[in-house]
Each structure stands twice: as C-alpha cells, then as structure tokens.
Amino acid sequence: xxxxxxxxxxxxxxxxxxxxxxxxxxxxxxxxxxxxxxxxxxxxxxxxxxxxxxxxxxxxxxxxxxxxxxxxxxxxxxxxxxxxxxxxxxxxxxxxxxxxxxxxxxxxxxxxxxxxxxxxxxxxxxxxxxxxxxxxxxxxxxxxxxxxxxxxxxxxxxxxxxxxxxxxxxxxxxxxxxxxxxxxxxxxxxxxxxxxxxxxxxxxxxxxxxxxxxxxxxxxxxxxxxxxxxxxxxxxxxxxxxxxxxxxxxxxxxxxxxxxxxxxxxxxxxxxxxxxxxxxxxxxxxxxxxxxxxxxxxxxxxxxxxxxxxxxxxxxxxxxxxxxxxxxxxxxxxxxxxxxxxxxxxxxxxxxxxxxxxxxxxxxxxxxxx
Ligand SMILES: *[C@@H]1O[C@H](CO)[C@@H](O)[C@H](O)[C@H]1NC(C)=O
Ligand SMILES: *[C@@H]1O[C@H](CO)[C@@H](O)[C@H](O)[C@H]1NC(C)=O
Ligand SMILES: *[C@@H]1O[C@H](CO)[C@@H](O)[C@H](O)[C@H]1NC(C)=O
Numbered sequence: 001x002x003x004x005x006x007x008x009x010x011x012x013x014x015x016x017x018x019x020x021x022x023x024x025x026x027x028x029x030x031x032x033x034x035x036x037x038x039x040x041x042x043x044x045x046x047x048x049x050x051x052x053x054x055x056x057x058x059x060x061x062x063x064x065x066x067x068x069x070x071x072x073x074x075x076x077x078x079x080x081x082x083x084x085x086x087x088x089x090x091x092x093x094x095x096x097x098x099x100x101x102x103x104x105x106x107x108x109x110x111x112x113x114x115x116x117x118x119x120x121x122x123x124x125x126x127x128x129x130x131x132x133x134x135x136x137x138x139x140x141x142x143x144x145x146x147x148x149x150x151x152x153x154x155x156x157x158x159x160x161x162x163x164x165x166x167x168x169x170x171x172x173x174x175x176x177x178x179x180x181x182x183x184x185x186x187x188x189x190x191x192x193x194x195x196x197x198x199x200x201x202x203x204x205x206x207x208x209x210x211x212x213x214x215x216x217x218x219x220x221x222x223x224x225x226x227x228x229x230x231x232x233x234x235x236x237x238x239x240x241x242x243x244x245x246x247x248x249x250x251x252x253x254x255x256x257x258x259x260x261x262x263x264x265x266x267x268x269x270x271x272x273x274x275x276x277x278x279x280x281x282x283x284x285x286x287x288x289x290x291x292x293x294x295x296x297x298x299x300x301x302x303x304x305x306x307x308x309x310x311x312x313x314x315x316x317x318x319x320x321x322x323x324x325x326x327x328x329x330x331x332x333x334x335x336x337x338x339x340x341x342x343x344x345x346x347x348x349x350x351x352x353x354x355x356x357x358x359x360x361x362x363x364x365x366x367x368x369x370x
Pocket of ligand 2: 309322325326336337338346348
C-alpha cells in the first residue's frame with residue numbers, strides 16, 4: 001500500500017507540475033495521474049478524461065460527450081438488440097437500466113460490494129461481464145467512466161461491478177488467499193457473485209467474462225488463473241501477470257513495487273506455474289485472454305506486458321513470438337495487435353501511459369458478444 005500511496009500522493013502534489021512542452025498529438029495522452037507531458041491538444045482534437053490515469057486527445061470538437069459523462073441509454077437503439085424482451089427468472093426483481101447493489105450472493109470474506117447493471121431488454125441466457133475498476137475507482141466510477149452498461153442496452157448482456165473494500169480501493173492481488181481457487185479474499189467474493197448470477201439469473205455459464213483496468217486488470221489475470229472454471233475470457237487493460245504481486249504472509253492488498261516497476265522478470269514456465277498453482281489439479285480449458293498496455297506506463301511498467309505475454313503463451317503452449325503483429329484500422333496509429341494463437345492477443349500502445357483507453361466495442365467482439 002505504501003508504494004501506491006506514494007504514487008497517488010506524488011500525483012496529487014505534482015499534477016502537471018512540469019511545464020507542458022508543445023501540444024499532444026491526436027490520440028496522444030494529455031493528462032492523468034503521473035502524467036507530466038503536454039496537457040493541451042493539437043487543433044481539431046479535445047483533451048478528454050477517460051479515467052483518473054488517462055486523458056487523451058480525441059478527434060472532434062467539445063460537442064462529443066466524453067466517456068466519463070456518458071449516461072447509459074435507457075432504451076436500446078431500435079433494431080439492434082439481440083434480446084428476447086423478457087428477463088430470465090431471478091433477474092426480474094432487479095431494477096432495469098440503473099446501477100443496483102446486490103447482497104447475499106454467497107461466500108464473500110471481505111464483504112466486497114457488488115453492483116449489477118441489467119439492461120432494459122436482457123438476452124436469453126445472457127452473457128455476463130465482470131467489470132473491475134482501477135485503484136482509487138469504485139463500481140460507480142467504472143460504471144460512469146466506461147461504456148459497458150451503455151452497450152448492454154444494445155447487446156442484452158448483464159454487467160457486474162465489484163467495488164474494492166480496501167482503503168485506496170485497489171484490489172487484493174497479493175495474498176495467498178486471493179491467489180488461490182476458493183482460497184478467500186476479494187477474488188472469492190467476485191467469483192461468488194459470478195456463480196450467483198449463473199445459478200439464479202439464467203446467465204450463460206459459457207459466456208462469463210472479466211474485464212479490468214489497472215488494479216482491475218491485475219484482478220482479471222488473477223481471476224483467469226484462479227477461477228478458469230468460471231471466467232471464459234479476460235481483457236486486461238494495463239495490468240501485471242497473475243501472481244506478480246504475490247506477497248504471501250503480508251497483509252492483503254499489499255503493493256508490490258518490484259512487480260509494478262517491471263523488475264520481476266521470470267521465464268514463461270515460472271509464470272505459467274503461478275497460474276497452475278492458483279488452482280492445483282485443474283485440467284479444464286483456460287480463459288481466452290486479450291492484454292493491452294502502453295509503452296510509457298510509469299505506474300505499471302511496460303515490462304509487465306512482456307511478462308504477461310510469457311505467462312499466457314506458455315499456459316496455452318503458443319510460440320513466444322506472435323504469428324501476426326499488425327496495426328488495426330480502428331485503433332490509433334502506434335497500436336500493434338500481436339496474435340499468438342486463437343486464445344491470446346497482446347496489444348501494445350506506443351506512447352501511451354497508464355492506462356490504455358478502453359475500446360469496449362472491440363472487447364465485445366473479442367468476447368463474441370458483438
Ligand atoms: C495458500 O493457500 C492455500 C489455500 O488456502 C493453502 O493450501 C496453501 O498452503 C497456502 N500457501 C502458502 C504458501 O501459504
Ligand atoms: C509488435 O510490433 C511493434 C512494432 O510495430 C513492436 O513495437 C511490438 O513490440 C510488437 N509486439 C510484440 C508483442 O512483440
Ligand atoms: C488482432 O488480430 C487478430 C488476428 O487478425 C484478430 O482476430 C483480432 O480481432 C485482432 N484484435 C484486435 C484487438 O484488433
């Protein structure tokens with residue numbers, strides 16, 4: 001925690017303290033915790049806050065509402081819904097199109113608060129997205145700062161937003177409990193909420209997914225390692241490998257500066273072992289994973305991108321070099337999409353800091369929802 005507090009307090013004391021040199025380019029970073037570069041954008045673009053850690057020069061004028069102020073639509077666009085028009089049994093008591101806290105969803109040692117967003121029209125056997133916030137965030141902040149809820153109105157899936165119970169609102173990704181299948185702590189509370197949704201809401205057990213940013217990205221890797229039986233895919237935005245923060249015997253939710261700074265460099269086999277150790281004896285399928293990271297991330301250093309690549313390529317038995325590595329038309333220039341096999345993609349974002357902006361529509365494609 002102390003390392004994190006230092007990071008956060010530094011960011012509070014020195015926000016944009018250095019004089020910005022020039023203007024940030026289109027798609028460039030223009031603000032956020034830890035950012036000391038340009039805070040104004042080239043003309044034709046607007047500096048838009050995407051989360052506490054990242055503001056970006058987006059094309060267009062100020063008339064485009066920034067994602068942080070996006071209010072989820074209460075009615076789906078006509079003709080685009082895949083829904084049946086009636087909620088599965090168990091979901092009917094949940095109010096639609098609003099963030100709603102659920103309780104009594106099973107074993108939850110740390111009393112992780114969990115919120116649900118149910119769209120107006122839920123698909124039959126809906127997919128479930130567990131959307132996991134960054135340090136300093138909350139379920140509410142991730143709900144308003146992302147488009148997962150808004151897009152559920154189109155695609156009919158259900159969103160769960162866990163909220164960290166810890167001071168500083170990072171997730172416990174360091175204790176032995178959280179890093180072990182059914183071992184306890186935050187990961188078990190989150191897993192319980194997913195199990196509850198499958199058991200009571202008609203959620204399709206084959207389409208339960210985790211998505212997270214920063215600390216939530218670390219948790220996504222932890223869930224993928226410790227609960228591969230529940231989570232069928234994960235999207236990791238600016239995180240660290242599963243087990244990288246491991247500090248057994250120290251308090252839950254400890255900050256691991258060695259990992260954060262990219263100094264924990266292991267072999268693929270050693271990283272894969274951390275995944276296997278998270279659920280000893282598990283022989284089933286592993287979640288398909290998509291990992292995003294910026295090359296100038298100074299909170300969770302970009303070495304963590306390459307360590308995460310080693311981890312999952314080894315777990316999947318994929319080659320250590322990508323079979324393709326290309327730019328994508330929908331992504332800003334400087335982003336490269338490295339594919340290692342059908343279940344693993346790693347997107348590196350040149351010149352992007354902490355964190356990579358969300359690309360929700362593309363995540364939905366990866367998850368097979370859109
Ligand atoms: C980690 O937790 C598991 C399950 O709670 C336990 O079996 C194991 O002995 C623990 N390992 C360490 C190193 O504490
Ligand atoms: C993909 O290619 C880019 C350069 O185009 C390179 O910077 C990046 O490291 C490559 N990605 C991987 C995972 O090797
Ligand atoms: C990365 O490339 C693969 C292979 O072409 C493609 O299937 C996938 O959609 C791409 N991922 C992203 C995030 O663009």
